[in-house]
Amino acid sequence: MNNNYDPKEIEKKWQERWESAGLYKDYSRAKKFYALDMFPYPSGAGLHVGHPKGYIATDVISRFKMLNGYSVLHPMGWDAFGLPAENYAIKNKVHPSVATEKNIATFKKQLEAFGFTYDWDREIDTTDPAYYKWTQWIFLKMFEKGLAYESNEPVNWCPSCKTVLSNEDLEGGLCERCGTQVVQKKLRQWVLRMTDYAERLLADLDSPEINWEESIKEQQRNWIGRSEGAQFEMKIKNRQEKIEVYTTRLDTVFGMTYAVVAPEHKIIGQLKAQISNYDEVEKYLIASQNKTILERTELQKEKTGVKLEGVEVVNPFNDEAVPLFVADYVLGGYGTGAVMAVPAHDERDFEFAKKYSLPIIASISPDLGYEENLENIEKIFKIVAEIDYSLKKENIKIWFNGTLGVIGHYQKIFNIPQDVDCGVLEKDFDNARNIIEKLGYAKIEDKENEKFKVSRYIKDNLILEIGTFEHDLGNNTGKMFDIEYPIPGSQWLAECYRITAGKERRMGKNDNERALYLELISGTGSDAFAGDGVLINSENYNNLSSAEAREKMAAWLEENKLGQKKINFKMRDWIFSRQRYWGEPIPIVHCEKCGAVGVPEEQLPVRLPEVENYEPTGTGESPLANIADWVNTTCPKCGGPAKRETNTMPQWAGSSWYYLRYIDPKNDERLIDQQLEKDWMPVDLYVGGAEHATRHLLYARFWHKFLYDIGVVTTLEPFKKFLYVGLILAQDGRKMSKRWNNVINPDEVIGQFGADSMRLYEMFMGPFSQSISWNTNGVVGMRKFLEKVWKLLLQINTETRNNKKIQTLLHKTIKKVTGDIENFRFNTAISQLMILVNALEKEYAKSATTKAHMRKEDYEKLLLILSPFAPHLAEELWQQLGNEQSIFLQTWPAADEKYLKDEEIEMVVQVNGKVRERLMVAIDVTEDEIKETALENEKVRVYTDGKEIKKIIFVPEKLINIVI
């Protein structure tokens, strides 16, 4: 062998041999595994070290699965439509495909250096007409099924990119690509009816076909934003017109004190004549129209609005008329664009009501017995009011039972002077006693009695105790003499107020609600109570729970034909057209007679024509509109003159189904062969960035479900397991970016340390989904490790005998590495490999006393379990051992149970849970034996001598704990 490990030489050699032998293209095995990477957008900048992290992981899994007898499908391709290539084309007047082709070549070269198991025969490029033919085909099918429609609603328009954006493309009201303020513009658009699938997209997140991280699922749920509520109509007083409102809190309807419509609402125009202050209203409408989304949502959130003077709406539940406002805190695009306002139970309405001095009526009580306790609450207010604080002020302490809360709120509501001491009796007796004793307020002389008393207050929760205490903090004695006001039902207040002495603490969730509510009824409030509870002030619905009331009220609405239950989604239909050049043409022809007509299937693909100028027109049409040759065509239906659709598809189109095409990339007849689809779907492992959690993953799921409905695919979900890659940050902790000049280029790392070291390092950095800073020194560590493996080859000797200790460690390592790879815990798998190699090195290479040599079969096993991470080195050493066949055609070793147990173990001796001694004992030592040894041990006796041994706990193979 060569004396030195030279990764450059062996990596190149093996990549070529694997490729020419078609090593990864054996699809004939019984078990299948589909490992998928999110295909990259081939940018001009090339790869940085963060890119390959996910690819390395799928490659490790792919190689591992191959060794376990799977046929593995592991493809790669290019998501090549997109703005950067187009912008480059605008600037340099070259066709975007030119830059794209060049970038793809660079990316491919960079990827090949890692030695990935990609089957390049299945390479996909979304800009290839043979590929986008099927993207267009899917659109056509959606069009046929009525899922693609034209709309003229106002849409998000980016003035800089000169294109429409979907809601998913916005970041806080800004264009996510260029950061420009998005404006609302009315434009004809193609829209996909994704909301038809909202219910399924949500429900199937919990199906067994999806095994994803909770956080990703949660993001999708959030985005879909399902809400269950009711929609009903309210008459305008003395008029025929009505407005419809949507609410999720129908149970609070008796608390409605006004109603609000969004500025866009049509009722404003309809009632123009009735609105006596229309000038003012119009001013407001204009002002809010000029507000950007940013101003409307992000800034201050100071609510504004104008009352529509002369207009009132009637609450159908109690026939009471309430004023109507226009305010931009109500969104035109969600629900009906109109709401009933219940300031007592909605934060936003509350804020608005306070600003415009509107009445606040509570109609929900926290479920704590408000009605029954009303009288008692009044009593409490009275009693507290009667305390004469001028007497012995320093000795008055007001105690509440409960566990925590805010004294300030309490003092405010009951008008207690700031310098009066307020405290708490904890609900939990031990806590209460601790606090009393610690603060020295009462020395508990008569423990039994005290316990009784305290626990009586606390556990029965019957008494709001207002007591005074004489105490002497100096010697920690004192006397508690009670002025007791036993008030039945004060439990309610105790629940509302939990006050802790001595510490400044913020209120917990429940305390918040209760405190807010109490403020509300006492008129000192600063916020609304928004939780569920029991109805009050609600006529014959009183005393119902919120949930019951919602049911009954909805039923009543339906009976009276005023409204019904309604489910709303935050998710909107997918605005699917872009006014740009570099995208798939939408396969539609507009005919004057027949309207929008789909291009016949056999005429697909509709090719992207050559243009002179790639610049977007800015008029809401794409550059394609300027090419008369292409635009003017005949109607496929009637043969008359027609014009082609000039909008193109968004970048997300091609990536919404690409995973299917890899399975059957060259099929010209069908999108995918039915049998092959059954053989390979679903994707077993999908790895990519978490930033795609709500867009790409949602779009792909939507298309997949559609393809399921039309019989193209047979699985309900495309991706069985999704794993997100944690970012690799720069050494300075920031994101890698040209701007910070902190980008690490993988080519350089590979050039210096080799692909195997790089692969190993990225897998070793930490938990796979976590963001971690790059540290080139870490790669050095991996290189050293591989050097050790390399040098161990010298220690092999066929004549040597079995070494029990090494056997045990080897089989433990096999077991751990196997389990860790299966669970994507690559970092700990590598740690374990290092432990093994360090031990082998110590045992064989460095031991001066023993002349032992390593067994060849042990070394082979090591190479096998290392091979997914460091394939080139493993293959090279495998061959140097004299094997002819590739290591990746071997079988993954199994951990032999008989080697897994140590003969001797270290048994820990604890005294009262503290480690005092460690003893080497046989693994099968009995409890009695170890007890005897432990109790006689000198170090142990230091702690146990003269003490009574209460108990001894024995945990086999672990420890013995002596309790004294």
Added chain:
RNA sequence: GCCUUGGUGGCGGAAUUGGUAUACGCGCUAGUCUUAGGAACUAGUUCUCGUAAGGGAUUGGGAGUUCGAGUCUCCCCCAAGGCACCA
């Protein structure tokens, strides 16, 4: 504000069901070898008291359950990511 995930040495991070906290890697310290620098190798490295033997403390903070808690329960704090006037 809401949701999700997390908080362990100087740093990245380990720790099946509650059972030896700090594995593995980086960095650091000392030594060997080198003309020197670097590399390589050897030993050490949670903190703290102590010359040492040895003791004490420690998994964001506080309390609880337990013979025993990084792990379980309650409360609080902080960080990252997502959502956010969605009625």
